[in-house]
Amino acid sequence: MARDLLGRIMVARSAAGDVAVRLTEVEAYAGTDDPASHAFRGRTPRTAVMFGPPGHLYTYFVYGMHWCANVVTGPDGDASAVLLRAGDVIAGRDLAGARRPAVTRPERLTRGPAGLATVLGLDRDASGADLCGPDGRWEIRAGEAVPPERIASGPRVGVAAAAEVALRFWDTAAPSVSDYRVGGRLRRRPGGGPPAIRQNR
């Protein structure tokens, strides 16, 4: 599902206008089996939505400042989800920028999960929202599929646990991908883009 979400269009509607983003970077979290997942410790009030049916948003607040957003992907009872990490704005650029007035470097506007969530208007109130429902405040549409050879993978960003699994996926043709981190440590990005996972360390 993480690979499938790359290239899709997330539309966020609001009274102030609409923003549409083409997803370029995501991370998979494998539910209760995954020590890096918020669901690893079982169902809690915060994570309950991840244990519900797929196609819903799971948002969480982190570091006292930021909201990040996931799409619940597993069947009902399975807490799998995919974190939305970066995208390219394809509609509503003015509104997107207005939602992040502190951003000075344009390339950072939708790079990183918290910034992306802010641009899409995703916070506490969005958690549990049905992406396939009739209200359609947030919706994920089919986009131009990313060819498999353009999809790279590597360790997830900012997670110390299970750093060896390559569950982060991104479109190598997109500029809007996060800096490369492993286990919370920042690494270089050879060639201007994050490297695919290495065979041995």
Add this chain to the structure above:
DNA sequence: CTAGTGATTAAC
């Protein structure tokens, strides 16, 4: 590199 910030959780 690092300050900034508060919800969430488990342990007591």
Add this chain to the structure above:
DNA sequence: TTAATCACTAGG
């Protein structure tokens, strides 16, 4: 009740 942790960002 406390204390540790945290799927991060912006500026330098």
